[in-house]
Amino acid sequence: MLSQVKGGLIVSCQALPNEPLHSSFIMSKMALAAKEGGAKGIRANSKEDIIAIQKEVDLPVVGIVKRDYDDSSVFITATFKEIDELIEAGCEMIAMDATTRKRPKNISLKELVEYVREKSPSVELMADIATLEDAVQAEKLGFDCISTTLHGYTEETNGKKLYTNDFEFLKTVLQTVSIPVIAEGNVITPEMYQTCMQLGAYAAVVGGAITRPMEITKRFVQMI
Template sequence: MSSSVIEQLKGALIVSCQAYVGEPMRHPETMAQIARAAELGGAGAIRCQGLADIAAIKGRVEVPVIGLWKEGHEGVYITPTLRHAMACVSAGADIVAIDATDRPRPDGRTFAQTVADLRSCCDTLVMADCATLDDIRRAAAAGADLVSTTLSHGVAAIDCTAADGPDLELLRAACREFPAMPVVCEGRVHSPQDAREAREAGAWAVVVGTAITHPTSITSWFVEGMR
């Protein structure tokens, strides 16, 4: 089952469907409708945030659901504790995305301990959200099923010349060092060309969020372009 889900993601577009408190689209049913629309457009998986959204989307789509639970805005806030990860599994996530940095976590566990403890009680896959090559190394050593450049914003521990696009340098470095590890490109993928270049750079799959599912941001890009 696990290997089949990973293989299913190879070459796939993963669409991130997320909205936050105070935004007009912040409702689980709305996110589920967007997720279904993305699936109809060819999305190979959905990434989503929050227990209600995970449950609603899992009930609406047939593709794998990557779930996470964000709490807070600083430090480790993407599925920050074992409790958060277990809740994502209970809500229906096929894969749980967890911050894989070495920053302190609220429950005192390391990333490796979180993965080990989660696996001891839940049958789930783990996506490691990384910022640097060291994070990817840590995630690989901990046995993560996939690693992602989610947290890289042009300040990775290697030179990054794509400050306004996906961190292809980090992606290439990870693919070179871990040729057998599924490396997912996520972050600042704003166009089909960005997605194509990520695949050509070795990405197992590509995550697109804002450019597909956040109309406020998309509208602002057009408004800015017309000035």
């Protein structure tokens, strides 16, 4: 998948149960629209959505499963259960929370990586990180790529944005690790996407600015 998305745009097609567009059918059509617009890959949540998307488009898919657990704040592909669902779905890449936070049932990130490598060696792994420490750890654990997905969404980085201080966090990650770094998180304009690529990002993931009309509408309304 990495070779297919290099230098391109990955569109995140996701809608949670509390959102108006929550539907595997609708997400498959979102993916089709993204493909026709020039996307090189899709990021999708849940086995059901991934299967529907794969029937609609031939783009490679980064799969995740978002699920809440009582004993941890980690919710993106948090345990073996989610890994199994994604392998069954047949996505080309699996993304998981790669922060240093405590995981559900005290499962270690290392255990999850080893589990995927043993069960489905052809599947590539994306590390969703929030800090530079996370990025360094992910590279050591053998992830195929890093994504800045969780920067601003953890207790330690709460409220921070990828583009804060002229994309300083992205620049630092790019300078620190040698595996591909994919820009993700509040990339909401074509100009921001262009900046990420110019700085050396391998690719970029854009979601809300393309596939979440409720959030797009809110941004317009808030300007009034």
